[in-house]
Amino acid sequence: MTVYPLQVEPTRVLPELPVMLPGTLAVDESGAIRGVARLTVVAKGDGLASGSHTTLLPPELYLRQLLDFDVASDDALLDFMGNFGLLGSGSLDGKSSGAYETPVSTMRSARERAAVLRDTSRTLLANEGMLEPDELFALWESRGGNPLASVIFQNDPLEVAVKLATGVVTNALAPFGPRVSTPGSSKHEVFGIPLESAVCAQMFNHIAEGAAYRRCALPSCSRAFVRQVGRAVKGQFKLEGVEYCSPQCARAAASKRYRDRKRDERLRTASERDSE
Numbered sequence: 001m002t003v004y005p006l007q008v009e010p011t012r013v014l015p016e017l018p019v020m021l022p023g024t025l026a027v028d029e030s031g032a033i034r035g036v037a038r039l040t041v042v043a044k045g046d047g048l049a050s051g052s053h054t055t056l057l058p059p060e061l062y063l064r065q066l067l068d069f070d071v072a073s074d075d076a077l078l079d080f081m082g083n084f085g086l087l088g089s090g091s092l093d094g095k096s097s098g099a100y101e102t103p104v105s106t107m108r109s110a111r112e113r114a115a116v117l118r119d120t121s122r123t124l125l126a127n128e129g130m131l132e133p134d135e136l137f138a139l140w141e142s143r144g145g146n147p148l149a150s151v152i153f154q155n156d157p158l159e160v161a162v163k164l165a166t167g168v169v170t171n172a173l174a175p176f177g178p179r180v181s182t183p184g185s186s187k188h189e190v191f192g193i194p195l196e197s198a199v200c201a202q203m204f205n206h207i208a209e210g211a212a213y214r215r216c217a218l219p220s221c222s223r224a225f226v227r228q229v230g231r232a233v234k235g236q237f238k239l240e241g242v243e244y245c246s247p248q249c250a251r252a253a254a255s256k257r258y259r260d261r262k263r264d265e266r267l268r269t270a271s272e273r274d275s276e
């Protein structure tokens with residue numbers, strides 16, 4: 001089913017690392033985003049250590065929350081970054097922390113990086129046969145929505161998109177590469193990694209494990225997903241025999257089946273009455 005088989009190095013899944021969350025975000029008229037890192041002070045050994053406010057991404061964010069919001073809306077983009085981390089140039093990356101005088105990003109570059117990640121996500125789906133290439137290009141958002149014009153003549157446009165996607169994922173995985181640190185907690189565990197890196201690690205891990213995508217059987221959802229997100233424990237998921245992307249969709253489908261059955265019963269009763 002895969003059009004261009006992808007290989008990974010190293011051939012193992014990457015650890016989940018937390019993403020640094022921004023504190024309050026403010027945007028000025030020029031679109032510059034200023035924010036203050038949310039720092040927390042924690043007791044560690046004999047003393048106090050400061051760390052930033054970090055979070056692990058929800059499972060399959062790159063198939064779910066990343067594709068769900070309206071990238072054209074400033075509010076939706078800021079909301080997404082407030083929940084999951086900054087995107088764009090100069091994002092909080094742990095190199096510096098504290099109060100920011102200089103912009104941490106701009107709306108323009110945040111929107112472009114969100115678009116790049118969404119295009120990358122959809123490209124992986126198209127490469128797995130979950131999305132028609134025509135649909136992928138119709139939905140294309142980065143590079144002004146006209147990505148492949150310069151190279152489209154030489155190659156299969158899907159091949160170009162897949163190569164772009166592999167470049168995006170590879171570049172973003174730098175925090176998972178070799179590093180040297182002193183004993184104790186590593187910088188990445190304390191300060192987190194950029195959102196883009198964590199999103200691309202989710203993509204990498206699905207490629208590394210040869211994950212099989214499926215579509216949610218609820219017609220009004222039909223989201224592509226790998227595992228049904230569980231409702232009880234964070235990060236818990238079901239893999240086998242799952243038709244729906246979430247318990248919510250499974251419940252919606254069950255109640256629709258119930259309503260349909262009731263309606264059929266009513267119709268049958270009515271027609272029996274009429275025929276008497």
Ligand SMILES: [Zn+2]
Pocket residue numbers: 216217218221222223244245246249
């Ligand atoms: Zn669903």
